[in-house]
Amino acid sequence: MSDPVIALLPLFRESLSLAFGDEFAETDPMLRTSKHADFQANCALSLAKTLKRPPREVASALLDRLPHADIIERAEISGPGFINVWLTREYLAKALSEASADLGLTPTETPETVVVDYSSPNVAKELHVGNLRSTIIGDALCRVLEAVGHKVLRQNHLGDWGTPFGMLIENLLEGDVEAGEQSIKNLNAFYQAARKKFDSDSAFAERARNRVVMLQRGDVETLELWKKLVLASTRYFNTIYDLLGVTLRDEHLAGESLYNPWLPQVVEELTARNLAVESDGAICIFPPGFLGREQQPLPLIIRKQDGGYGYATTDLAAVRYRTQSLHATRILYVVGASQEQHLSMVFAAAKVAGWLVEPARAEHVSFGAILGSDKKMFRTRAGETIRLLDLLNEAVSRAQSIVTEKNPNLPPEVQHSIAHAVGIGALKYADLSNDRGKDYVFDWDRMLSFDGNTAPYLQYAHARIRSIFRKGEAEIPSADSVRIVAPEEKALALTLLAYPTVVRDVADSLDPHKLCGYLYELATAFSTFYECCPVLKAPSQSERDSRLVLCDFTARVLEKGLMLLGIESPEKM
RNA sequence: GCGCCCGUAGCUCAGCUGGAUAGAGCAUCGGCCUUCGAAGCCGGUGGUCGCAGGUUCGAAUCCUGCCGGGCGCGCCA
Numbered sequence: 001m002s003d004p005v006i007a008l009l010p011l012f013r014e015s016l017s018l019a020f021g022d023e024f025a026e027t028d029p030m031l032r033t034s035k036h037a038d039f040q041a042n043c044a045l046s047l048a049k050t051l052k053r054p055p056r057e058v059a060s061a062l063l064d065r066l067p068h069a070d071i072i073e074r075a076e077i078s079g080p081g082f083i084n085v086w087l088t089r090e091y092l093a094k095a096l097s098e099a100s101a102d103l104g105l106t107p108t109e110t111p112e113t114v115v116v117d118y119s120s121p122n123v124a125k126e127l128h129v130g131n132l133r134s135t136i137i138g139d140a141l142c143r144v145l146e147a148v149g150h151k152v153l154r155q156n157h158l159g160d161w162g163t164p165f166g167m168l169i170e171n172l173l174e175g176d177v178e179a180g181e182q183s184i185k186n187l188n189a190f191y192q193a194a195r196k197k198f199d200s201d202s203a204f205a206e207r208a209r210n211r212v213v214m215l216q217r218g219d220v221e222t223l224e225l226w227k228k229l230v231l232a233s234t235r236y237f238n239t240i241y242d243l244l245g246v247t248l249r250d251e252h253l254a255g256e257s258l259y260n261p262w263l264p265q266v267v268e269e270l271t272a273r274n275l276a277v278e279s280d281g282a283i284c285i286f287p288p289g290f291l292g293r294e295q296q297p298l299p300l301i302i303r304k305q306d307g308g309y310g311y312a313t314t315d316l317a318a319v320r321y322r323t324q325s326l327h328a329t330r331i332l333y334v335v336g337a338s339q340e341q342h343l344s345m346v347f348a349a350a351k352v353a354g355w356l357v358e359p360a361r362a363e364h365v366s367f368g369a370i371l372g373s374d375k376k377m378f379r380t381r382a383g384e385t386i387r388l389l390d391l392l393n394e395a396v397s398r399a400q401s402i403v404t405e406k407n408p409n410l411p412p413e414v415q416h417s418i419a420h421a422v423g424i425g426a427l428k429y430a431d432l433s434n435d436r437g438k439d440y441v442f443d444w445d446r447m448l449s450f451d452g453n454t455a456p457y458l459q460y461a462h463a464r465i466r467s468i469f470r471k472g473e474a475e476i477p478s479a480d481s482v483r484i485v486a487p488e489e490k491a492l493a494l495t496l497l498a499y500p501t502v503v504r505d506v507a508d509s510l511d512p513h514k515l516c517g518y519l520y521e522l523a524t525a526f527s528t529f530y531e532c533c534p535v536l537k538a539p540s541q542s543e544r545d546s547r548l549v550l551c552d553f554t555a556r557v558l559e560k561g562l563m564l565l566g567i568e569s570p571e572k573m
Numbered sequence: 574g575c576g577c578c579c580g581u582a583g584c585u586c587a588g589c590u591g592g593a594u595a596g597a598g599c600a601u602c603g604g605c606c607u608u609c610g611a612a613g614c615c616g617g618u619g620g621u622c623g624c625a626g627g628u629u630c631g632a633a634u635c636c637u638g639c640c641g642g643g644c645g646c647g648c649c650a
Contacts, residue, residue: 040593054630079592162649164650280647290576368579435587439643452598464609471610513586527613534609
């Protein structure tokens with residue numbers, strides 16, 4: 001870990017225990033970046049309360065006992081009792097040099113097995129904007145968790161089971177099966193046709209209901225048809241995943257059908273242990289603390305009146321599978337905010353059942369909706385839901401026209417690959433750079449802009465750096481040639497060294513927008529440096545080498561950081 | 574009706590878990606291309622942090638109550 005805070009921490013801990021006794025050795029010195037210094041320690045203010053001494057006196061006591069180290073250039077008390085700290089340029093150069101190989105990101109000492117449940121589209125349905133956030137956020141989190149050293153198990157909880165499959169299979173049988181395979185290609189139309197027949201044709205609806213029963217029983221012919229539906233869908237999903245550049249593969253498919261064989265025993269076990277009870281003909285579990293409309297306990301229905309199982313049972317079986325078979329200690333559900341109550345009830349029930357016990361825990365990685373400029377649900381002008389494929393194609397074609405305008409002399413195939421990286425990157429970044437808990441407003445012009453906190457701006461910063469090396473035909477000098485002199489070099493160095501802390505913070509908080517904010521800060525710090533500090537035309541060879549190392553380090557952090565978000569970094573654009 | 578989430582510049586968003594004068598981008602006004610990519614950089618204008626109380630050295634941040642918006646609340650998943 002290259003973050004200077006890590007180096008500063010033991011010095012302040014020692015000072016704390018020297019000044020106020022060993023019981024304060026674990027006190028958090030509250031080291032933060034500062035606009036008044038390189039770092040500031042805020043602990044004197046809060047300590048003043050417990051010690052009942054004036055804050056500046058506390059700060060002074062700490063400052064007096066701060067061990068001398070070659071890290072600190074100077075430290076002083078400021079304002080009501082902040083301790084401002086400036087680092088030596090020698091230390092920053094050394095820290096950068098040591099961090100160069102792995103960008104300062106060393107693997108965690110406490111690796112875990114983390115299940116990430118994300119994307120989870122429905123079979124026989126078109127992927128639409130509603131699936132976008134789960135897919136993008138989930139994929140970024142997987143990459144970040146792996147980067148800090150966790151074992152990540154991606155689980156694509158496909159909607160591949162349940163009552164809709166009765167009508168879908170019957171619809172498949174309406175024509176001959178081969179023709180059916182053709183029509184599956186237009187999934188929305190196929191689904192809607194089935195739906196329409198189900199609603200208007202009572203004989204068809206009856207056959208559909210029977211078909212569900214046959215499917216549940218494992219009728220061979222029915223299962224064959226079901227498999228056709230699933231295969232056609234997953235093939236289609238894969239083409240979109242490839243286009244989007246997400247890491248989901250067939251091996252990560254773990255749909256609802258996977259848990260089907262275990263549903264009866266889940267219910268039996270819960271019933272046998274008196275955790276679930278019969279209510280209005282259904283079998284329910286009433287997790288403590290959940291109340292409904294009339295203050296009555298809220299049920300989680302694990303077996304319906306008709307004997308069928310709903311998604312609560314599947315979700316419970318999935319928790320059990322993930323902790324007991326996959327040995328996950330952390331389970332992440334990248335699912336929309338509307339599922340909040342359902343998921344907390346499932347988690348509560350799983351805890352009562354003993355399937356979710358420490359150190360294992362489940363977290364709902366909630367996210368808000370994508371809104372149009374009218375602040376309502378993002379839809380086409382005609383009011384229809386937007387196909388994800390259309391959205392992706394539009395992103396690429398919009399980027400394409402910008403690239404051809406800005407850089408017309410590049411070969412067409414290079415232009416296209418840049419357009420893909422920029423378009424898809426812009427789309428993903430627009431999503432990831434917003435606080436995932438909130439709704440956000442979708443805006444093509446803003447996300448594709450080269451100004452502001454956007455993917456194209458970061459990609460541009462990266463491409464500019466790469467072009468320095470091309471133009472200067474420069475090799476990357478040895479990392480220990482860094483010398484920090486100019487204030488812009490120092491600001492850049494401090495930002496670079498913060499990278500590992502930011503990535504770890506994201507692995508913990510599951511907030512990718514913090515990584516976005518950091519990369520934007522880095523790109524602006526680089527731009528400022530680049531304006532002020534000539535690289536290829538540096539006054540001396542040693543300055544040129546030092547600045548080339550800073551350039552290369554920055555380019556690698558940008559590239560790696562974007563990669564963790566699932567975004568490409570073209571060499572030219 | 575109850576529960577959860579949200580309300581920050583004209584617009585779109587940050588705000589490091591209670592710290593210094595609340596920050597960016599867009600828009601607007603003004604500077605910078607005979608030197609490494611101007612797809613860029615530097616500066617100005619612009620805020621009663623929804624409202625009202627409370628907690629304390631200190632609140633956009635924590636607590637309470639309102640106002641406004643979204644979502645959820647028994648057999649779809």
